[in-house]
Amino acid sequence: MADRSFLDWPFFEQRHRDWADRLDTWCAKNLPVDHSDVDAACRDLVARLGEAGFLKPTAVDTANPGPLDVRTLCLTRETLARHDGLADFAFAMQGLGTGAISLFGTPEQQQWLDRTRAGKALSAFALSEPRSGSDVANMDMAATRDGGDYVLSGEKTWISNGGIADLYTVFARTGEAPGARGISAFLVPADTPGLEVAERLDVIAPHPLARLAFNDVRVPASAMIGKPGDGFKIAMSVLDVFRSTVGAAALGFARRALDETLDRAGSRELFGAPLFDLQMVQGHIAEMALDIDAAALLIYRAAWTKDMGAPRVTREAAMAKLFATDRAQEVIDKAVQIHGGDGVRRGHIVESLYREIRALRIYEGASDVQKVVIARQTMK
Numbered sequence: 001m002a003d004r005s006f007l008d009w010p011f012f013e014q015r016h017r018d019w020a021d022r023l024d025t026w027c028a029k030n031l032p033v034d035h036s037d038v039d040a041a042c043r044d045l046v047a048r049l050g051e052a053g054f055l056k057p058t059a060v061d062t063a064n065p066g067p068l069d070v071r072t073l074c075l076t077r078e079t080l081a082r083h084d085g086l087a088d089f090a091f092a093m094q095g096l097g098t099g100a101i102s103l104f105g106t107p108e109q110q111q112w113l114d115r116t117r118a119g120k121a122l123s124a125f126a127l128s129e130p131r132s133g134s135d136v137a138n139m140d141m142a143a144t145r146d147g148g149d150y151v152l153s154g155e156k157t158w159i160s161n162g163g164i165a166d167l168y169t170v171f172a173r174t175g176e177a178p179g180a181r182g183i184s185a186f187l188v189p190a191d192t193p194g195l196e197v198a199e200r201l202d203v204i205a206p207h208p209l210a211r212l213a214f215n216d217v218r219v220p221a222s223a224m225i226g227k228p229g230d231g232f233k234i235a236m237s238v239l240d241v242f243r244s245t246v247g248a249a250a251l252g253f254a255r256r257a258l259d260e261t262l263d264r265a266g267s268r269e270l271f272g273a274p275l276f277d278l279q280m281v282q283g284h285i286a287e288m289a290l291d292i293d294a295a296a297l298l299i300y301r302a303a304w305t306k307d308m309g310a311p312r313v314t315r316e317a318a319m320a321k322l323f324a325t326d327r328a329q330e331v332i333d334k335a336v337q338i339h340g341g342d343g344v345r346r347g348h349i350v351e352s353l354y355r356e357i358r359a360l361r362i363y364e365g366a367s368d369v370q371k372v373v374i375a376r377q378t379m380k
Contacts, residue, residue, distance in 0.1 A: 002082055002255045002256070002258075002259055003255070003292075004020070006293070006296050006300075007020055009300065011071065011300040011301070011303070011304040012071060012075075012300075016071055016072060016075055019072055019075060019076075020075050020079060023054060023075075023076060023079045023080075024079055026052055026054065027079060027080065027082075027083040027084070027087070028083070030048065031080075031083040031084040031087050032083060032084035032086075032087070033045060033084060033086065033087065035086055035206060038086065038206045038207060038208050039163070039164050039208050041086055041090075042086065042089070042090045042122070042161070042164060042207075042208055043122065043164060045086065045087050045090035045091075046090050046094060046119045046122055047119045047120075048119070049087070049090065049091060049094075049119055050117065050118045050119015050120065051118075051119060054076065054091070055091065055094050055116070055117050055118070055119050056117050057069055057072040057073055057076060057095070058073070058091065058094040058095035058098065058116065058117060059094070059095065059098045059099075059101070059102045059113040059116055059117050060102045060110070060113060061113075061117070062107070062110050062111070062113055062114060067307070068095075068099075068102060068103075068241055069307060070241060070244060070245070070302075070303040070306045070307050071300065071303040071304060071307055073095060073241075073242070073244075073245045073248075073303070074244055074245050074247075074248035074299055074300065074303045075248070076091060077091060077092060077245045077246075077248040077249045077252065078248040078249065078251050078252040078255070078299075079252060080249075080252065081248075081249040081250075081251075081252025081253050081256070081356075082252040082253070082255050082256045082259075083252075083256075085205060085249075085253070085352065085353075085356040086207070088249045088252065089160070089207050092242070092245060092246075092249065093122070093123060093124060093125070093160050093161045093165075094116050094117075094119075094122070094123055095242060095245070096123075096125045096160075096238065096242050096364075097116070097122075097123025097124045097125045097161065097165065097167070097168070097169060098112065098113055098116050098123045098167075098169070099125070099169070099238035099241060099242060100125075100169045100185050100225045100226075100234050100235070100237075100238050101113060101169065101187060101225060103234070103237055103238065103241075104185070104225050104226040104230070104234050104237075105187070105225055106222070108222065109187050109223075109225065112167055112187070115166075116167075121166040121167060122161055122164055122165045122166050122167075123161065123165055123166070123167050123168075123169070124159055124160060124161035124162060124165035124167070124168045124169070125159070125160070125168075125169050125238070126156040126159050126162075126168045126169060126170040126171065126188075126212060127139075127156070127171050127235055128156060128157055128158045128159070129141060129154070129155060129156055129157060130155060130157050130211075133158070133366075134365065134366055134369045136171075136180070136183075136232060136235060137179045137180035137183070137232060139154075139171065139172070139173055139183065140154055140155075140173070141153065141154030141155065141156065141170075141171070141172040141173060141214065142154060142172055142173050142174075142175075143172035143173065143174050143184060143186065145174070145221075146218070148220060148221055149218050149219060149220055149221060150172075150174070150186065150218070150219055150220075150221060150223070150224065151216050151217065151218050152170065152172050152186065152188070152194075152214040152216075152217040152218075152219065153214055153215070153216055153217070154172065154214050155198065155211060155212065155213055155214065156170065156211070156212045156214070157199075157201075157210075157211040157212070158201065158209060158211075158363070159209065159210050159211070159212055160207060160208065160209055160363075161208050162197060162200075162201075162208065162209055162210025162211070162212055163197040163200060163208060163210040164208050165190055166189065166190050167187060167188065167189050167190060168187075168188045168189075168190065168195075168212075169185060169186070169187060169188075169225065170185070170186045170187075170188045170214070171183055171184070171185050171186075171231045171232075171234075171235055172184060172186065172214075172231070174228050174229065174231075176228050176229035177229060180232035181229055181232065182229060183229070183231035183232045183235075184224055184225075184226070184227075184228050184229060184230065184231040185224065185225040185226060185230070185231040185234045185235070186219055186223045186224055186225060187219075187223050187225055188217065188219055188223065192217050192218075192219060193217070193218070194214060194215040194216050194217040194218070195212065195213075195214055195215075195217050196212070196213045196215060197210050197211075197212060197213075198210070198211045198212060198213040199211040203359065204355045204358060204359075205352070205355040205356045205358070205359060236314075237312075239317075239364055239365065240306075240312055240313060240314055240317055241306065242364065243317040243318065243320070243321045243364055243365060244299055244302040244303050244306070244313070244316075244317045244320045244321065246321050246324075246325065246360055246363070246364050247295065247298070247299045247302075247320040247321045247323070247324030247325060248299050248303075248324070249360060250295070250324045250325040250327075250328035250357060250360050251292065251295050251296055251299060251324050251328065253328050253332060253353050253356055253357050253360075254288070254291065254292050254295065254324075254327070254328040254331040254332065254357075255292060256349065256353060257288070257328075257331050257332045257334075257335035257350060257353050258285070258288050258289065258292060258331060258335070260335055260339070260349055260350055261284075261285060261288065261334070261335045261338050261339070261350075262276075262285070264338060264339055265281055265285065265338065275338070281338060284334045284337070284338060287330075287334070288331045288334055288335070291327035291328075291330060291331050292327075292331065294323065294327070295320075295323055295324035295327050295328065298316075298319050298320040298323050298324065299320045299324055301316060301320070302316035302317045302319070302320040303320075314373060314377055315373070315374060315377035315378065318365070318370045318373040318374050318377070319370075319374055321364070321365065321370055322367055322370035322371065322374065325357070325360045325361045325367065326361060326367055328357050328360070329357050329358070329361060332350065332353045332354050332357050333354070335350045335353070336350050336351070336354055
């Protein structure tokens with residue numbers, strides 16, 4: 001049983017504790033799922049999470065609009081990740097894919113949110129390109145004005161939910177100014193003519209990922225999210241909200257790794273005594289517990305700060321994401337080591353955690369980029 005004493009920290013209100021309890025109960029009954037067909041599994045997870053009401057925090061409620069609750073987003077990702085990495089992925093993409101619409105969308109655009117929050121439509125965030133991952137301002141994809149429309153041409157890659165999403169938030173160069181100031185954001189339904197799945201991408205922890213081709217994709221000017229040239233600002237605002245949640249997912253993986261390690265250390269005998277009696281193993285467990293608590297403090301500080309009305313939490317979110325993902329990698333590596341041969345046996349939970357954690361140190365801002373962000377914010 002994962003340590004839940006952190007829910008008593010002053011970062012949380014009773015509604016957060018009640019939410020975590022309900023979600024954990026649901027997860028115990030419904031997760032993990034079969035990962036053999038990740039497309040089908042993600043569609044099913046989104047539908048079931050939506051039916052159970054657990055997708056509501058991913059976007060604003062159009063009937064009662066208000067700010068996104070970052071603490072609830074983090075608690076949800078942590079809990080889902082502890083039970084099933086694919087469930088965390090399915091939840092996260094519903095939030096990231098619609099984040100720009102929640103924060104900057106028009107009432108017409110926000111009509112999509114009722115469907116995504118109910119699990120009846122899948123969303124995706126199309127930012128990365130073959131030549132621009134961390135360097136967002138270097139993107140090549142163009143959106144050219146043509147009368148009352150924009151025509152989108154180019155490619156996006158490493159797009160989560162690529163190929164199964166019903167709508168994409170797409171960033172393209174509209175040319176109002178050089179670099180980051182000449183990028184805009186668009187809402188593009190998946191069935192728009194000219195939008196094609198150019199390639200499905202296989203990774204070490206199978207998730208629906210794709211390279212997308214935009215072959216003169218025509219969308220009305222009303223598809224633009226925010227104002228012309230605001231795309232970079234919109235993208236960074238979305239990541240400012242959701243970057244802490246990546247750390248929360250890593251925290252969930254790390255908590256599961258510690259749980260599995262404690263069970264192993266208490267049940268496995270070595271030299272006539274429990275594995276836990278070895279001081280070296282105790283040292284590893286102490287370091288794992290320390291890293292987990294430190295990560296949780298950084299994550300929920302960032303989430304609380306945003307929920308308290310801070311306009312930006314760039315520094316806090318970068319710290320949370322960097323520390324939590326890097327330390328979760330170390331925690332899981334220790335779990336694999338303590339499990340010995342079982343730790344690298346395909347299908348074992350710590351082996352799957354080892355594959356799941358690695359991508360979190362890359363997407364939504366690689367670890368090295370987070371260090372640059374932290375340094376620049378600190379200099380300010």
